[in-house]
Amino acid sequence: xxxxxxxxxxxxxxxxxxxDAFAVLLKRxxxxxxxxxxxxxxxRAEAEDLTQDICTLLPGKLRAxxxxxxxxxWLYRVAVNAAHDRRRxxxxxxxxxxxxxxxxxxxxxxQAETSGQILWLNEAMTSLPDDLRQTVALVxxxxxxxxxxxxxxxxxxxxxxxRISQAKxxxxxxxxxxxGQ
Amino acid sequence: MSDPFDKLDxxxxxxxxxxxxxxxxxxxxxxxENFDQLQGSPTPARPTAENRPMVGRLMAGVSSMIQSLSTxxxxxxxxxxxxxGLIVISPQGRSLLTPPDVxxxxxxxxxxxxxxxxxxxQLSEADGExxxxxxxAASEPVFxxxxxxxxxxxxxxxxTGTIAISQSLSKSGSNLVGGIAPxxxxxxxxxVAPAQTNTEAFSNEAPNRLKVTVDDPVSTxxxxxxxxSFGVVRSSLHNGMLPPADAxxxxxxxxxxxxxxxxxxxxxxxxxxxxxxxxTPWNADTQLVHIALQGQMPAIDxxxxxxxxFLIDTSGSMQNADKLPLLKQSxxxxxxxxxxxxxxxxxxxxxxxxxxxxxxxxxxxxAIIGALEQLEAxxxxxxxxxxxxxxxxxxxxxxxxxxxxxxxATDGDFNVGLSDPEALKNFIADKRDSGTYLSVxxxxxxxxxxxxMQALAQNGNGQAAYIDTLNEAQKVLVDQLSGAxxxxxxxxxxxxxxxxxxxxxxxxxxxETRALKREDFNNDKVDAGEIGAGHAVTAxxxxxxxxxxxxxxxxxxxxxxxxxxxxxxxxxxxRLRYKKPGGTKxxxxxxxxxxxxxxxxxxxxxxxxIAGFGQLLRGTDYLGDWSxxxxxxxxxxxxxxxxxxxxxxxxxxxxxxxxxxxx
Numbered sequence: 001x002x003x004x005x006x007x008x009x010x011x012x013x014x015x016x017x018x019x020d021a022f023a024v025l026l027k028r029x030x031x032x033x034x035x036x037x038x039x040x041x042x043x044r045a046e047a048e049d050l051t052q053d054i055c056t057l058l059p060g061k062l063r064a065x066x067x068x069x070x071x072x073x074w075l076y077r078v079a080v081n082a083a084h085d086r087r088r089x090x091x092x093x094x095x096x097x098x099x100x101x102x103x104x105x106x107x108x109x110x111q112a113e114t115s116g117q118i119l120w121l122n123e124a125m126t127s128l129p130d131d132l133r134q135t136v137a138l139v140x141x142x143x144x145x146x147x148x149x150x151x152x153x154x155x156x157x158x159x160x161x162x163r164i165s166q167a168k169x170x171x172x173x174x175x176x177x178x179x180g181q
Numbered sequence: 182m183s184d185p186f187d188k189l190d191x192x193x194x195x196x197x198x199x200x201x202x203x204x205x206x207x208x209x210x211x212x213x214e215n216f217d218q219l220q221g222s223p224t225p226a227r228p229t230a231e232n233r234p235m236v237g238r239l240m241a242g243v244s245s246m247i248q249s250l251s252t253x254x255x256x257x258x259x260x261x262x263x264x265x266g267l268i269v270i271s272p273q274g275r276s277l278l279t280p281p282d283v284x285x286x287x288x289x290x291x292x293x294x295x296x297x298x299x300x301x302x303q304l305s306e307a308d309g310e311x312x313x314x315x316x317x318a319a320s321e322p323v324f325x326x327x328x329x330x331x332x333x334x335x336x337x338x339x340x341t342g343t344i345a346i347s348q349s350l351s352k353s354g355s356n357l358v359g360g361i362a363p364x365x366x367x368x369x370x371x372x373v374a375p376a377q378t379n380t381e382a383f384s385n386e387a388p389n390r391l392k393v394t395v396d397d398p399v400s401t402x403x404x405x406x407x408x409x410s411f412g413v414v415r416s417s418l419h420n421g422m423l424p425p426a427d428a429x430x431x432x433x434x435x436x437x438x439x440x441x442x443x444x445x446x447x448x449x450x451x452x453x454x455x456x457x458x459x460x461t462p463w464n465a466d467t468q469l470v471h472i473a474l475q476g477q478m479p480a481i482d483x484x485x486x487x488x489x490x491f492l493i494d495t496s497g498s499m500q501n502a503d504k505l506p507l508l509k510q511s512x513x514x515x516x517x518x519x520x521x522x523x524x525x526x527x528x529x530x531x532x533x534x535x536x537x538x539x540x541x542x543x544x545x546x547x548a549i550i551g552a553l554e555q556l557e558a559x560x561x562x563x564x565x566x567x568x569x570x571x572x573x574x575x576x577x578x579x580x581x582x583x584x585x586x587x588x589x590a591t592d593g594d595f596n597v598g599l600s601d602p603e604a605l606k607n608f609i610a611d612k613r614d615s616g617t618y619l620s621v622x623x624x625x626x627x628x629x630x631x632x633x634m635q636a637l638a639q640n641g642n643g644q645a646a647y648i649d650t651l652n653e654a655q656k657v658l659v660d661q662l663s664g665a666x667x668x669x670x671x672x673x674x675x676x677x678x679x680x681x682x683x684x685x686x687x688x689x690x691x692x693e694t695r696a697l698k699r700e701d702f703n704n705d706k707v708d709a710g711e712i713g714a715g716h717a718v719t720a721x722x723x724x725x726x727x728x729x730x731x732x733x734x735x736x737x738x739x740x741x742x743x744x745x746x747x748x749x750x751x752x753x754x755x756r757l758r759y760k761k762p763g764g765t766k767x768x769x770x771x772x773x774x775x776x777x778x779x780x781x782x783x784x785x786x787x788x789x790x791i792a793g794f795g796q797l798l799r800g801t802d803y804l805g806d807w808s809x810x811x812x813x814x815x816x817x818x819x820x821x822x823x824x825x826x827x828x829x830x831x832x833x834x835x836x837x838x839x840x841x842x843x844x
Contacts, residue, residue, distance in 0.1 A: 014216070017220045019216060023209075030205060060219060120192060125189075171189060
């Protein structure tokens with residue numbers, strides 16, 4: 001019945017204690033959130049842990065939601081920060097650095113036919129510096145504009161566009177190296 | 182594929198997995214729980230001090246953070262975590278004993294606290310909380326309440342309200358203890374007092390009344406293999422009290438005992454009815470029609486693999502010795518009965534519903550026992566979310582030919598979310614058709630919500646048993662495990678049509694909560710009780726033959742005299758309907774009830790003694806002068822072999838009741 005209510009209206013209602021609004025909102029956004037978590041971490045297990053973190057935090061965070069930002073932007077900011085928090089822990093960082101490397105081994109078994117593409121994805125993502133990778137992870141979803149990505153990361157729209165162009169250069173170099181081999 | 186960024190986009194899309202269904206459900210639950218906790222608790226928590234262990238776990242989390250973070254930054258972060266805890270709890274100061282804790286995720290990642298600090302985050306909108314918290318953190322008595330409530334649970338508070346800060350705090354990291362002020366005394370009187378309150382609720386109907394055969398010749402009911410009522414009766418008597426009359430369901434007392442009725446042929450129906458007619462012990466002018474159903478005992482050796490999901494209530498009220506600790510011991514006993522190919526999973530509910538043990542082969546005892554031992558009581562009870570998760574876990578475990586059962590262990594309280602037995606009932610009834618059975622094990626007294634337990638078990642095709650001692654656990658979970666876990670017949674209904682020519686009046690003893698409408702008998706959509714492997718089910722009618730001086734009602738003057746039309750000497754006609762497990766169409770068994778009074782086995786006699794005992798406890802007019810002494814005498818002559826000593830125990834309970842009733 002509330003399926004047509006906007007995210008922002010639901011979020012504000014939830015911030016005021018409306019349980020149903022919170023449930024609808026979270027269900028609506030969960031899958032997108034998980035996919036972002038995957039793009040940020042590069043492994044299913046990490047993505048699930050990260051999503052769990054976010055779900056744990058969200059009710060408390062939401063109380064501070066004032067509707068000044070678009071809800072999706074606000075949510076992705078919570079997600080990026082939660083990912084950042086996870087990464088800050090030394091052992092998690094180590095695991096994460098491995099994730100983009102190890103991860104393809106597991107995937108390869110089940111998706112043999114796409115393994116070439118996935119290897120490439122893994123290599124491409126790993127080759128990007130942290131800030132570029134984070135930016136790319138956000139923007140790849142295509143639900144989010146450069147300006148919104150800027151809001152999420154607390155940088156200007158121009159910075160996002162610049163980072164994307166940097167990322168493209170990286171990928172271009174990677175492609176050239178591959179072609180050269 | 183000229184633009185590498187497009188290529189990256191496509192590759193990422195292909196690689197991104199869909200969220201795991203289970204993890205999603207778990208995370209959504211977790212979020213909802215935390216949401217609810219933050220709203221404060223609209224349903225007041227039970228009077229027992231139940232939130233202590235939850236906060237205790239939070240402390241454990243903080244303490245492990247302290248140990249694992251050694252850098253300056255780490256210590257700052259720790260302060261911020263405490264601050265966060267404070268700022269959440271403080272506004273709820275009206276009830277320090279039920280702080281709206283942030284729920285921690287299930288035991289799969291116990292080492293990490295999920296209560297993250299955000300002091301470094303760039304998240305401007307949320308930063309207010311953290312900053313405010315940091316300013317006020319250090320001096321406030323944030324984590325005092327858990328300690329107090331721990332004390333409360335074990336002993337009455339001293340009148341002065343002075344309570345030592347003990348255990349959980351001193352364990353939790355000495356650097357915190359110094360900053361903690363003692364609990365303000367005024368809280369105690371207010372919060373301790375209700376702990377004595379008894380919130381038990383029993384489900385029962387008024388005892389069946391005498392029916393006049395001419396007016397109402399047909400009696401229809403569902404069988405009942407629950408045994409919970411006997412357990413409650415026993416625990417009351419052991420506590421020196423006669424049980425509340427509504428706690429006594431006579432048929433459950435009778436069906437508590439194993440009987441050795443005639444077993445069915447191996448190729449016929451899964452159970453065999455035996456009808457005998459005998460003199461009523463408490464009334465010389467009436468007879469008893471004793472209907473015994475004996476379920477077949479399938480060869481245990483080739484039983485199908487079993488999937489069990491233990492759904493364990495870990496709410497704060499479960500921490501008493503006769504609840505969670507007894508439950509752990511009981512399940513350990515049960516593990517010995519399982520085969521390596523059986524699977525066990527554990528879902529807990531309290532505060533947050535969580536998967537405490539992934540589906541694990543029963544052969545991996547260490548893992549299962551480890552998970553059991555990890556369970557601790559804390560938080561309030563959210564029965565429905567736990568049920569939802571348990572069923573979804575059960576669905577993932579179910580494979581063709583296997584028996585899947587959710588075993589709910591609780592003190593019966595479902596006080597968060599759907600607390601209305603009707604709504605829970607509907608939820609369970611919806612799930613019943615998935616083929617997953619539900620058994621309910623009740624533990625402890627004081628909170629026992631017998632009505633809800635009954636509603637759940639009756640609607641979940643399951644059995645409700647009440648476990649008050651390790652002996653009872655042995656009976657339910659070891660000696661009679663196969664009956665409890667392997668259904669052989671579903672929706673078993675009994676309909677008896679009495680012959681007005683021979684029976685003037687009749688009365689069904691017990692089964693008040695199981696009455697069915699006459700037309701429900703042939704309606705396969707109407708749910709009824711299940712018979713498990715080897716189960717014996719007993720139903721007893723007290724009947725008054727026509728012409729007996731015990732007839733209580735005068736015949737009607739202007740009624741067509743139906744009695745003259747039927748010259749048959751049969752007392753009545755018995756019809757049984759049942760479905761094979763998984764089947765949707767019922768089979769019918771019919772047999773006449775013949776008038777011959779035959780010598781009865783000790784099993785029949787003992788069941789009658791228990792039926793009499795149950796009626797005495799309930800209070801009824803129909804027993805005349807028949808007393809506990811008579812019940813003891815009858816039961817004593819009918820003890821039979823009694824290999825497990827159940828009957829001897831029943832007799833000693835009768836003696837207790839006799840003494841207590843003459844007070």
